[in-house]
Amino acid sequence: MSAKKAKETRRKRPREIAAAFGRIFTANLWLKVLALAIAIAIYASLREEAEAEAAKANASAEGHVR
Amino acid sequence: MISISAIIQIAILYFAIYYILKSARGSRFGQALMGIALLTMLLAAFTFLFHFHVLSLIIKYLLIYLAISSVVIFQPEIRRILATVGAFGGRPQRFSRREKDGAVSAEELADALGVLASKKIGALLAFERAISLRGYEASAVGTDAIITRELLLAIFTPPLPLHDGGAVVRHGRIASAHCIFPVSGNPALAASGMRHRAAVGLSEETDAIVVAVSEETGSISVAHNGKLIRYNATDAASVTKWISKGLGEKKGGEGALARMAGTVLRRFATHQRKSVAGKDATAGTDR
Numbered sequence: 001m002s003a004k005k006a007k008e009t010r011r012k013r014p015r016e017i018a019a020a021f022g023r024i025f026t027a028n029l030w031l032k033v034l035a036l037a038i039a040i041a042i043y044a045s046l047r048e049e050a051e052a053e054a055a056k057a058n059a060s061a062e063g064h065v066r
Numbered sequence: 067m068i069s070i071s072a073i074i075q076i077a078i079l080y081f082a083i084y085y086i087l088k089s090a091r092g093s094r095f096g097q098a099l100m101g102i103a104l105l106t107m108l109l110a111a112f113t114f115l116f117h118f119h120v121l122s123l124i125i126k127y128l129l130i131y132l133a134i135s136s137v138v139i140f141q142p143e144i145r146r147i148l149a150t151v152g153a154f155g156g157r158p159q160r161f162s163r164r165e166k167d168g169a170v171s172a173e174e175l176a177d178a179l180g181v182l183a184s185k186k187i188g189a190l191l192a193f194e195r196a197i198s199l200r201g202y203e204a205s206a207v208g209t210d211a212i213i214t215r216e217l218l219l220a221i222f223t224p225p226l227p228l229h230d231g232g233a234v235v236r237h238g239r240i241a242s243a244h245c246i247f248p249v250s251g252n253p254a255l256a257a258s259g260m261r262h263r264a265a266v267g268l269s270e271e272t273d274a275i276v277v278a279v280s281e282e283t284g285s286i287s288v289a290h291n292g293k294l295i296r297y298n299a300t301d302a303a304s305v306t307k308w309i310s311k312g313l314g315e316k317k318g319g320e321g322a323l324a325r326m327a328g329t330v331l332r333r334f335a336t337h338q339r340k341s342v343a344g345k346d347a348t349a350g351t352d353r
Contacts (some may be wrong), residue, residue, distance in 0.1 A: 028088065035084035036076075038103055042083075043111060044078050 095143030110222055146271045149197045176302055178215040179279055179286055182222060188223040188281030190232035190261050193312025197272040199234050206242035238313055265289035273342035275312035
């Protein structure tokens, strides 16, 4: 490989990597957005209940120890 | 304030939901899942905004019953998703490794299928990918043979003993013939024959690419992810493309990054070796 070609390849590679990452990010974008929205919705709806359960379990464990 | 724990939990939920949605995409289950997800989100937002607690509770209970009933309704699709999760990490087969064993190329195979189509000999060929098809080979006849035009004719020509059922292609070879594939219950295939229904049925349950040659019309159809695409005799290039994908000849987009990373790492290693060698040489001359 000539020095010029090698230099060109070196210059091109970061751009190719960035393009590949861009492709991965933008592929199925709406599906990713939907999945994130569902995940946040599930987390938000179950958080309080889960925290209450955990607090109850903690209180019961503490009571048991005492 | 969002804690790190919350971010991690949401991220885990996101990956799980995204993977399920992605695996189910294109199937009936996927469409239903997408519909349920959108509807539930809209209703949840509506009840949350207007503080309709009773409606919110009804939606909550409805979702529980829907989840239970969907397991029964979409059993084949769920089985396929679970099989895909089970095959996670199992890469689709690559063909180049198998060429040494005398396996044919996609063009030759498409040509052989074209011969079957022109003679109006029905055929059903399933290309195994990441999900194993061994479960469908219980009643099959093991062949493990190189694919040739003559062999395909010998297998699928009636009334020869192996002509009934499908053949499984694994590692570019015909692993077995006379296999019984699951028949799809898709109402859209009401006008299709059992061969095409079996092709779709197998593609609903696995990630296999199934090629069916019609003995009535002489057309070649490809079933993938529960969808059937029919091709005419003039569409040999499209069929070749599918066969190539089935055999693993085509390099996927996801693999491109891995290949690129491999190249970068190799170049880095070479550069390191050269610089170490250069330093050694300099040290040698210093001495």
